[in-house]
Amino acid sequence: MTKDQKNEVIELLKEKFSQYNNFYVTNTESLTVAQIGTLRRACFSKNVEMKVAKNTLIKKALEAIDAEKYTGVYESLNNVTALMFSENPKEPAVIISSFRKEGKKEKPELKAAFINGEIYSGDKNLDALTKIKTREELIGEVIGLLQAPIQRVVSALQNQENKEEAAAQPAEAAPEAPAAPEAPAAE
Numbered sequence: 001m002t003k004d005q006k007n008e009v010i011e012l013l014k015e016k017f018s019q020y021n022n023f024y025v026t027n028t029e030s031l032t033v034a035q036i037g038t039l040r041r042a043c044f045s046k047n048v049e050m051k052v053a054k055n056t057l058i059k060k061a062l063e064a065i066d067a068e069k070y071t072g073v074y075e076s077l078n079n080v081t082a083l084m085f086s087e088n089p090k091e092p093a094v095i096i097s098s099f100r101k102e103g104k105k106e107k108p109e110l111k112a113a114f115i116n117g118e119i120y121s122g123d124k125n126l127d128a129l130t131k132i133k134t135r136e137e138l139i140g141e142v143i144g145l146l147q148a149p150i151q152r153v154v155s156a157l158q159n160q161e162n163k164e165e166a167a168a169q170p171a172e173a174a175p176e177a178p179a180a181p182e183a184p185a186a187e
Contacts (some may be wrong), residue, residue, distance in 0.1 A: 001054075007135040009053055013083075015063035016051065022115050025073060026054070026091040029080040035103065039082075042095050043125040049085040058083065072119035076111035089115045093129035 001009075012021065028036060043050040055077035062070040084092040096108055103127040104125075113129055120129060133141070 006057060009057050010061045010064065013051070013053060013058060014064055016049065016083070017061060017065055018064075020049075020087065022089045024084040024087050024096070024110060025058075025076045025085075025112040025114075026082045026084060026096065027079050027111050028082045028108045028156050030105075035105075039095070039099055039108065042065050042099060043084060043092075046091050046093050046095055047086065047088070048095060051085070053081065053083065055081050055094050069117075070114070070119075072121060073112050073114060076121060078111075081142045082108065083113070090130055090132040093126055093132070098124060101137070103158075 028039070031039070040050055058081060059074055060078050062073060075154075084095070086092050093110070093113070099108065100106065109118075110126045113125065114123075115129070115132065119148060154160045
């Protein structure tokens with residue numbers, strides 16, 4: 001690889017790191033070409049960009065953006081590295097988990113994840129990352145929480161209104177019982 005080619009890769013990686021708040025660093029070393037193809041298709045279908053690059057070029061791109069911000073990621077840059085970029089912080093974790101279940105493999109292995117400024121190191125964090133709530137899920141929960149008291153008030157008002165309507169309606173007239181015959185007056 002020439003110096004110009006290396007600089008091109010560094011610039012491309014800098015663009016991706018700047019574009020996305022979330023990226024995963026994975027080890028794909030023992031995967032076959034067919035498995036890598038399957039992984040790429042899974043990423044593509046979920047709007048996750050997957051890039052493979054040399055560790056030194058990844059490190060140079062991160063250092064060029066902000067050397068201190070990504071310090072925790074540097075130690076994960078070893079062996080074969082594939083990067084997964086996504087707007088959704090949990091989507092790459094879900095892809096990795098489902099890929100591993102299907103193939104009954106322990107690869108791809110999560111080396112590190114950078115999620116909204118936080119670094120998660122090691123494969124032990126994969127399960128936790130699959131449970132991260134997305135922005136849309138959090139907004140939905142907040143809206144649900146805000147709506148719940150309002151719905152209870154509206155429901156209570158409707159119940160009260162129904163009770164008042166029921167009370168205002170005249171009760172059905174019960175048929176009158178025949179009057180008992182009058183006893184003759186005693187003289």
